[in-house]
Amino acid sequence: MEEKIIEELKDILEIQDQELSLVDNFKQFDNWDSIANISVIAMLDEDFGVLIPTEDFKRITTVQELIDEVKKRM
């Protein structure tokens, strides 16, 4: 699951040829914008059946926090 989330995040951020580690703040990449925001929430819903409310999603910054949130809600 971790690998899948990281791959999808890289795809959304258009950084397929870069490393994305668990401690990275995925919201600080150049391509992060409102569309990427919607895309991550939609991806988690579609691929993992997990719906993270916008307010909760705002608090998440690192890849690890995102993975933990998904695990908590599965």
Place this chain on the structure above:
Amino acid sequence: MLLDKSILVTGASSGIGYCTVRYCAELGANITLTSRNIDNLEVLRGKLSSSNNHITIAADLSKENDIIHLAEQVTQLDGLVLNAGVVKTMPLRYIKTEEIDTMLNINLKSSIVLINTLLKLKKLKRGSSICIISSISSIKPTPANSVYAASKGALNSFSRAIALELAPRGIRVNAVLPGFIKSEMTQKIADEELLSKHVQNYPLGRFGEPQDVANTIAFLLSDQTSWMTGNLINLDGGFSLK
């Protein structure tokens, strides 16, 4: 301006729809309000001036039987406002098939079927005015809005085509293309931070209010526009100019 005109408004329970109902009632029209929730509609009808002249009919416009029932129930109309609509802001790759169906059904097909049925039942008077609520997104793309934009773009084409087709019967058809209007529907899909950035794209310096749209709709429903048909009217504070 609309004294004793009989007008049907879809999507009448909130936002642009209810504002239009209230304003047209103030201008003297007799309104038929329709949306899915009859209880909500009754409460709103009670708030209108001279509420005895207005009626409510519950209809789920995604269901053809409801549309037919609605068309059968209404009196002969001087005006029709097609305002019911749904929006799902989502990048295309994450849109679900059922969400595509819902947007096309409510935003496009329901308008086609309702006008078709009203014509069959001869419920649109000679000289009547159809006002279709489209969206500026139909001509100015924004990301994550493709299916909604497509549904409204198709509505524009439909609007112009039937304007030509219905002109010999003296029925006028015009579409209004609002930009971002502050309403319950639009507040749900955007947060404050995003909105404060987005408003900078509006040369007149603000988003629209439901009353801005209601003003234009009332004008189109009135006899003051008796020589206007087939128009797509941008109503967007200059958003589409940039």
